[in-house]
Amino acid sequence: MSDYFLRIYKDSDYHEARDLFASGLKEHINTAFRHALGLTHVWLPALAMLTLPMLNLMSITTLILAFALALVALWFSARYMYTSYINHALSDDMLDIDKYYLQRDGYCFWVAESARGEFMGMIAALPSSNPGGEKHLELKRLSVVKQHRGKGVAKVLCRRLIDFARKRGCEAVVLTTTLPQRDACKLYDKLGFRLTDNYYYPKLLSRVVDFRILAYQYDIPAASQ
Incomplete structure (x- = not known):
């Protein structure tokens, strides 16, 4: 039996979710x-x-x-x-998580919680705003607390989001990450995502430090007739 489960985000997760998002990115x-x-x-x-x-x-x-x-x-x-x-x-979608992700159609935010009530990780979903991506769902804010990594939490969170996208009739799940986030890239490769684009963050400084954005896409198989 798994020692953790997934659930929908609650307001009581607010500070842990924001802190995990910030600290997770700063690691890179x-x-x-x-x-x-x-x-x-x-x-x-x-x-x-x-x-x-x-x-x-x-x-x-x-x-x-x-x-x-x-x-x-x-x-x-x-x-x-x-x-x-x-x-x-932190001043955009992570400012009011409930309002941004749970009060809008096609959006969602999940949390992984241990059997002891510990906040372990999170993931968010929203309709893609990319041109031509009307039937694409975007994966965002995937992060797992450091001491809970290596337990398959990120993989389970991703699969929950993919299942959510499938049930909504989406054709693909898309996401962006950065070059230094190597463990995340390995995870996406294992899950069947493919690299679709590689470009610089829209700031001049990004070319100085080679700060590149990697775009991935997971194509959801069409339902059998």
Whole structure:
């Protein structure tokens, strides 16, 4: 017997849901930073700077300080890409979860709860706003509390959403995630989602740190006649 179950979101989940959403995304900041460090347009200028002390154009101390400042700026750039999105969501759909997801047709928000009453994870569904996606359902806000990962919670949440979409006559489930969210990408691959697009977040800074959005789609098989 499973030690957790899924249920519809309640107002008492509000603070845990918002906190999990924010903390879950912040976990990827360091991964995004390490990815940015490996970019050619980041490390190539850094290598070029190493020649400056040898040409007496910069002291070793100044070089070290410049490197340190560049690293700090790069980390804050990676951080900004996530925190700006978090702040937007917390003042948008995550501001009044009940009103946004439970009082509108085609929307829903589920919570995974342990047998002991612990908040374990969550997932949200809403009609896709993408052009040509009138019969597509969008998966959003999937996150699982760190100590409850590895128990199949995310997979069960996704399957609940897919079943919801199927019952509503949807043809596909779509979602977007970011490149550093590798575990999520692996999960979507295992569930049968396919990568359909790969593009930059609409901010100039996103190209500096290679902050890319990955779009996935799960095609719901047509019901047999």
